[in-house]
Amino acid sequence: MTSSNRFEGFGFIAPLLVLMLVAFNAPIVYMLGLAFWEKGRGFTLEHYAGLLEAPVYLRVLGNTMRVALVATLANVIIGYPLALWMRGLGSRARMIALALVVLPFWVSILVRTYAWIVVLGNGGLVNRALQWSGLTDAPVSFLYNELGVTIGMANVLLPFLVLPLFAAMIRIDDRLLQAAASLGASPTTIFWKVFFPLTLPALAAGTLLVFILCLGFYITPAILGGGRVPMISNLLDTLINQIPRWETAAAISTVLLIVTLAIFAAYRRLDRKASAS
Amino acid sequence: MKPSMKRRTFVGAAAASLPAVSILGAGSARAQVKEIRMIEAGGKSGESVEVGYIEPFTKKTGIKVIRESPNPLGKLRALVESGQTSTVLMELGSGGMLQARNLKLIEPIDWVAVAPQPMFPEAKHEYGFGYQYFSTIMAWRAGAKAPKTWADFFNTKDFPGKRCLPDYPNYAISFALLATGITPDKLFPLDVDTAFKKLNEIKKDIAVWWKAGAQAPQLMKDNEVQYAICWSGRVVGDPAFGVNFAGGMADLSYFTIVKNSKAEDRAAAYKLMHEMSIAANQAKAATVVSYTGPSPELDALLPKDKLAEYPTSKQNKDVQWVENAEWWAANGEAVNKKWEAFKLSL
Numbered sequence: 001m002t003s004s005n006r007f008e009g010f011g012f013i014a015p016l017l018v019l020m021l022v023a024f025n026a027p028i029v030y031m032l033g034l035a036f037w038e039k040g041r042g043f044t045l046e047h048y049a050g051l052l053e054a055p056v057y058l059r060v061l062g063n064t065m066r067v068a069l070v071a072t073l074a075n076v077i078i079g080y081p082l083a084l085w086m087r088g089l090g091s092r093a094r095m096i097a098l099a100l101v102v103l104p105f106w107v108s109i110l111v112r113t114y115a116w117i118v119v120l121g122n123g124g125l126v127n128r129a130l131q132w133s134g135l136t137d138a139p140v141s142f143l144y145n146e147l148g149v150t151i152g153m154a155n156v157l158l159p160f161l162v163l164p165l166f167a168a169m170i171r172i173d174d175r176l177l178q179a180a181a182s183l184g185a186s187p188t189t190i191f192w193k194v195f196f197p198l199t200l201p202a203l204a205a206g207t208l209l210v211f212i213l214c215l216g217f218y219i220t221p222a223i224l225g226g227g228r229v230p231m232i233s234n235l236l237d238t239l240i241n242q243i244p245r246w247e248t249a250a251a252i253s254t255v256l257l258i259v260t261l262a263i264f265a266a267y268r269r270l271d272r273k274a275s276a277s
Numbered sequence: 278m279k280p281s282m283k284r285r286t287f288v289g290a291a292a293a294s295l296p297a298v299s300i301l302g303a304g305s306a307r308a309q310v311k312e313i314r315m316i317e318a319g320g321k322s323g324e325s326v327e328v329g330y331i332e333p334f335t336k337k338t339g340i341k342v343i344r345e346s347p348n349p350l351g352k353l354r355a356l357v358e359s360g361q362t363s364t365v366l367m368e369l370g371s372g373g374m375l376q377a378r379n380l381k382l383i384e385p386i387d388w389v390a391v392a393p394q395p396m397f398p399e400a401k402h403e404y405g406f407g408y409q410y411f412s413t414i415m416a417w418r419a420g421a422k423a424p425k426t427w428a429d430f431f432n433t434k435d436f437p438g439k440r441c442l443p444d445y446p447n448y449a450i451s452f453a454l455l456a457t458g459i460t461p462d463k464l465f466p467l468d469v470d471t472a473f474k475k476l477n478e479i480k481k482d483i484a485v486w487w488k489a490g491a492q493a494p495q496l497m498k499d500n501e502v503q504y505a506i507c508w509s510g511r512v513v514g515d516p517a518f519g520v521n522f523a524g525g526m527a528d529l530s531y532f533t534i535v536k537n538s539k540a541e542d543r544a545a546a547y548k549l550m551h552e553m554s555i556a557a558n559q560a561k562a563a564t565v566v567s568y569t570g571p572s573p574e575l576d577a578l579l580p581k582d583k584l585a586e587y588p589t590s591k592q593n594k595d596v597q598w599v600e601n602a603e604w605w606a607a608n609g610e611a612v613n614k615k616w617e618a619f620k621l622s623l
Contacts, residue, residue, distance in 0.1 A: 056618040063621060122501050143501075144485050227444040227486025228623045235617065241349035243376075243610055 035250035047251040064232040068214030071153040083165040144226025152220040161206040168202030312341040315366035319346025321566040329562025334552045365542040375606035383533040390547040393554035400571030405531030406550045412509040412588040414525035418497040431456035433482040438503030444486035446616040461598035510567045513586035527597040
């Protein structure tokens with residue numbers, strides 16, 4: 001009985017499974033293979049050897065990691081207090097706040113990125129306000145550097161962190177906090193000993209999600225980085241479309257995939273340890 | 278179930294009737310192909326191809342031309358390696374064309390079949406029809422102190438202001454070298470390390486490295502930068518900018534024949550190339566974008582008051598130098614590694 005049920009279930013998911021295999025997994029396998037192949041000569045390791053000989057491409061990968069880390073931290077610093085504040089709101093205000101957080105999702109990423117040029121440019125809203133109020137004499141360079149890329153990425157990715165965090169926070173039973181208070185714990189102690197540990201799994205998952213998404217960002221660094229913030233996606237674009245050295249691009253992509261999987265595995269291990277203890 | 282079947286039949290019937298209409302429209306033309314596909318650069322340049330060459334071509338032959346853009350080299354590689362045969366024409370820059378030739382992605386042109394009207398010799402390439410001259414030049418925001426030479430442009434003390442340079446090494450490296458005093462005739466082979474030294478000197482004043490041609494003029498209009506190296510068609514004739522063709526790079530865009538394309542498609546493509554060689558058509562294309570075709574007789578057909586804006590009018594052609602695409606096809610990948618290292622140091 002159970003086995004036939006299982007088979008029926010398989011029938012339903014088979015189309016999706018085939019779609020995933022053909023449209024998603026097969027190209028990845030092809031990409032992995034491409035890095036080990038040279039036309040006319042067959043198997044080779046020279047594309048990886050090339051990466052080691054001229055480590056500039058790997059340094060771009062390192063730079064990407066650094067920028068992604070900074071953007072993720074910025075997201076945590078903004079997103080955690082925001083989610084916490086939303087938890088304390090009344091139900092109607094909460095709905096409005098939630099809508100405001102999700103709203104940017106419905107606007108094209110391209111439009112949102114260009115909007116930052118209007119807001120943060122030399123003649124933009126922020127700089128005009130700063131100069132008008134006399135805080136600065138010359139315009140502050142918010143754009144076309146790492147700061148601009150970080151701001152743009154944090155803006156785009158904030159909902160990915162806030163939504164799971166908020167969902168975890170509203171599930172926390174208020175009676176736990178009341179119990180801690182009744183036992184004489186100060187608000188700070190309650191937060192760090194009771195509340196924060198309960199949000200930690202969601203925070204870790206959200207942070208990981210944001211970090212991995214940051215690694216693949218293309219549009220934001222291309223527009224707000226002014227060509228001065230080399231990121232791996234933009235390098236891959238050059239290697240795929242301009243040069244076109246797909247084999248090198250495939251080797252870099254493979255390295256990126258392995259690094260990302262390693263980070264994910266480390267997270268899973270930490271997560272399991274945390275839930276076991 | 279039934280309604281969906283009905284819809285499918287209807288769509289099928291509609292699709293079947295389309296070619297019939299276009300055959301009728303073709304009139305007496307004996308064309309076996311009803312349409313060919315091309316990949317081109319898009320934007321105003323694509324419109325100029327449509328107005329200047331495709332319209333007269335379709336009128337004469339009844340063959341429609343479907344345009345697609347943009348035109349990165351990677352797309353061509355994907356087309357050829359996937360074994361497609363539907364796209365016959367691909368627009369490539371001079372460097373891209375030679376890379377495509379080396380990678381065996383394009384086929385030689387049958388110039389006998391094209392039977393072109395007189396053309397500048399460099400436009401009649403074994404692997405490409407050079408259909409559009411464009412220049413890469415210095416430009417500045419109206420009101421900024423006008424540079425006369427590349428040494429001026431790279432002199433941020435006497436010509437203060439932020440710069441915007443192309444994020445493509447073939448431009449940045451060549452112009453940096455000219456700024457050190459090397460003359461265009463001695464430019465190649467490029468002394469890449471000296472060029473990077475020059476770029477390092479002023480990198481703090483280079484606010485943006487552009488990838489898309491529209492960026493530089495927009496940034497000058499927004500007063501984010503005051504000086505830029507950009508494509509001539511984006512800035513000439515606009516009072517918001519000052520421009521100088523002196524020391525600029527003249528380059529050609531080519532239409533090439535995609536490998537493995539069908540013989541009847543190629544025959545149609547050669548007829549379209551013939552249209553591209555006609556000076557009157559080139560003059561029409563130049564009304565859409567300030568780039569010019571390869572006919573030596575074109576100047577006479579262009580509006581006199583606009584001659585200063587075109588890359589090939591005598592006064593501009595004489596002060597520019599021509600890109601050495603062969604050097605870049607041989608050295609581009611190695612230079613790109615140094616380029617990425619330089620970008621990491623910004």
